[in-house]
Amino acid sequence: MILSARQVSKSYGARQVLKEVSLTCSEGEICGLIGPNGAGKSTLFRILMGLVSLDSGSLDLRSKSPKPLGGIIEKPALYGYLSARENLRVFSRIQGLTLTAKHYGALMEQVGLSPDRHDPVRNYSMGMKQRLGLAIALLNNPDCVILDEPFSGLDPIGIRALQDQVRTLAGKRGIGVLISSHNLVELGDLCDRLYVINQGEIIREGPAQKVLQAAARGYLLFGEGLQGSRVLNSLHVEYRKGSALLFPDSRPIGAILNELTREEGVTLRGCIPQTDLRTLFEKEAS
Amino acid sequence: MRNLLLTELFKIFRQRKTYYAIAAVFVLEAFIMVSAYYQGREILEVLLENLKESFEFRGDLLNANLIIYLVLNSFWFHIPLILMIVVSGFLTSEYKDRTVEAILLQPVSKWQLIVSKYLAALIFTVFILAVLVGSTFLLSYALFGKGDLVVFLEGLSFFESREALRRLILAFLTGSLTMVFYAVVSLTLAVLLQEATVTWIVAALFLIGTTLLLRLDFHSDLLNTYFFPKLTDTWQSLFYPEVPNGVILRKNAALGAYTFLFALIGIWVFQKRDIK
Numbered sequence: 370m371i372l373s374a375r376q377v378s379k380s381y382g383a384r385q386v387l388k389e390v391s392l393t394c395s396e397g398e399i400c401g402l403i404g405p406n407g408a409g410k411s412t413l414f415r416i417l418m419g420l421v422s423l424d425s426g427s428l429d430l431r432s433k434s435p436k437p438l439g440g441i442i443e444k445p446a447l448y449g450y451l452s453a454r455e456n457l458r459v460f461s462r463i464q465g466l467t468l469t470a471k472h473y474g475a476l477m478e479q480v481g482l483s484p485d486r487h488d489p490v491r492n493y494s495m496g497m498k499q500r501l502g503l504a505i506a507l508l509n510n511p512d513c514v515i516l517d518e519p520f521s522g523l524d525p526i527g528i529r530a531l532q533d534q535v536r537t538l539a540g541k542r543g544i545g546v547l548i549s550s551h552n553l554v555e556l557g558d559l560c561d562r563l564y565v566i567n568q569g570e571i572i573r574e575g576p577a578q579k580v581l582q583a584a585a586r587g588y589l590l591f592g593e594g595l596q597g598s599r600v601l602n603s604l605h606v607e608y609r610k611g612s613a614l615l616f617p618d619s620r621p622i623g624a625i626l627n628e629l630t631r632e633e634g635v636t637l638r639g640c641i642p643q644t645d646l647r648t649l650f651e652k653e654a655s
Numbered sequence: 656m657r658n659l660l661l662t663e664l665f666k667i668f669r670q671r672k673t674y675y676a677i678a679a680v681f682v683l684e685a686f687i688m689v690s691a692y693y694q695g696r697e698i699l700e701v702l703l704e705n706l707k708e709s710f711e712f713r714g715d716l717l718n719a720n721l722i723i724y725l726v727l728n729s730f731w732f733h734i735p736l737i738l739m740i741v742v743s744g745f746l747t748s749e750y751k752d753r754t755v756e757a758i759l760l761q762p763v764s765k766w767q768l769i770v771s772k773y774l775a776a777l778i779f780t781v782f783i784l785a786v787l788v789g790s791t792f793l794l795s796y797a798l799f800g801k802g803d804l805v806v807f808l809e810g811l812s813f814f815e816s817r818e819a820l821r822r823l824i825l826a827f828l829t830g831s832l833t834m835v836f837y838a839v840v841s842l843t844l845a846v847l848l849q850e851a852t853v854t855w856i857v858a859a860l861f862l863i864g865t866t867l868l869l870r871l872d873f874h875s876d877l878l879n880t881y882f883f884p885k886l887t888d889t890w891q892s893l894f895y896p897e898v899p900n901g902v903i904l905r906k907n908a909a910l911g912a913y914t915f916l917f918a919l920i921g922i923w924v925f926q927k928r929d930i931k
Contacts, residue, residue: 415929415930415931418759418760419759420756420759420760420929420930420931421929421930421931422929435762436761436762438760439760440760441760442753442756442760443753444753445757446752446753446754446756446757447752447754447757448666448669448752448754449752450669450670450671451666451669455669459662459665459666460757460758460761462658462661462662463658463659463662463758463761463763464658464761464762464763465658505757506760508761509761509762
């Protein structure tokens with residue numbers, strides 16, 4: 370475990386923005402923090418990064434790195450009048466790193482930026498700025514990276530590229546990644562572990578698939594022969610062109626799919642859980 | 656700390672606004688010189704009309720020393736205003752672009768960052784003043800030639816060319832302390848207010864208020880001598896016939912203490928405040 374926050378609370382005046390929030394992140398683990406806008410994600414990340422003081426609770430960082438945490442809070446903040454290389458130079462120098470031109474070039478290539486580009490970063494697209502922000506966050510080899518809403522403003526290709534980079538960081542370099550979003554699609558298949566935050570409280574947590582499963586409203590099935598299925602017709606189902614939205618009964622979805630394919634010979638091409646955000650963001654009954 | 660300071664200076668000299676500030680200083684200087692060239696002789700004629708009946712003047716009184724003295728008078732308002740706008744921008748622009756936050760996401764302490772900003776503001780102020788003094792002396796002597804200095808300060812005072820030059824240099828040095836004071840105050844205002852436009856307005860109000868309070872009699876020797884607005888015109892004392900060296904030193908020391916105090920307030924607030 371690299372990062373651990375226990376019972377963290379924070380108020381601004383009479384408004385409590387975090388209520389006894391606890392979370393952990395280990396080496397090579399991708400932890401997602403999902404919640405609606407204003408849920409307290411950025412405040413929590415600011416506290417973890419030391420930008421904002423906490424009222425109560427504790428933080429535990431187990432790292433021997435001179436920079437235990439790297440991160441981007443909301444959008445990457447860069448010096449628009451400087452080039453990407455100069456931005457890297459500024460952020461590396463302030464932490465006492467003396468990197469060569471070769472190092473800067475390698476860092477830029479690592480995040481998919483051209484080392485030959487010398488114009489000011491104000492000309493860059495949001496995706497390129499995110500990549501540069503990530504390169505800056507990775508300076509000085511942090512053990513854990515915190516990425517707050519890194520997908521906002523990115524197009525689908527940019528989102529996919531960033532997701533791949535995050536997987537590489539965790540999988541190949543063993544860096545713990547704590548990542549937030551208000552969009553489930555962006556985090557769903559990326560995270561190992563998921564925390565759901567709403568109104569300053571962690572309301573659900575656990576392995577990502579388990580958390581999502583618990584809030585699944587239905588399953589979108591793709592395949593052939595769906596409409597004539599006896600099994601499906603006995604359940605609550607909405608048929609669409611080439612697909613069916615299934616609301617299963619008390620049986621596990623695995624058992625239903627098994628029945629469909631083995632006993633009825635339906636050819637299934639896909640099954641996508643349809644998570645109900647309202648259910649996901651509702652506090653679990655204890 | 657050294658790395659932070661060098662980075663601050665690198666950023667300052669990579670920003671367009673730094674060069675606008677330098678250009679503003681040159682425009683101001685050029686304006687004073689052109690005005691002096693076309694109107695200075697007439698003003699001198701009016702000023703010395705009565706004295707000409709009793710004294711014989713030799714040489715040209717519209718000379719480099721008078722021009723330098725006129726440029727020095729921009730220390731009342733113009734130069735501090737330019738400095739306050741640019742220096743406060745060192746921090747307000749970083750709040751706006753959220754690069755303060757980005758820096759503090761690196762292993763950098765808050766107090767080191769803000770102290771490096773104050774040191775960079777100090778170096779920048781000295782640099783701007785060096786540009787102003789260097790170019791003023793160079794251009795004035797090249798265009799107007801040397802000569803005796805006539806100054807109207809509670810009455811007319813005349814200084815021989817060499818003595819005038821010595822006093823002008825000392826006045827620029829003393830005035831530099833005032834400029835550093837204003838630069839430090841503007842950075843502290845930037846820490847407190849964060850937003851650029853609000854900081855500019857408050858900085859301009861501070862400058863106007865200080866200039867007004869300078870003229871006010873507080874009916875207290877202590878306040879009249881050591882309240883900070885009363886310390887911003889010490890450089891003018893260099894043009895009294897008898898230079899009050901002791902008073903100048905004491906006032907400069909007091910202004911230095913105020914400068915330090917304002918910087919400490921800024922450092923303390925920056926250290927305490929969350930970066931939201």
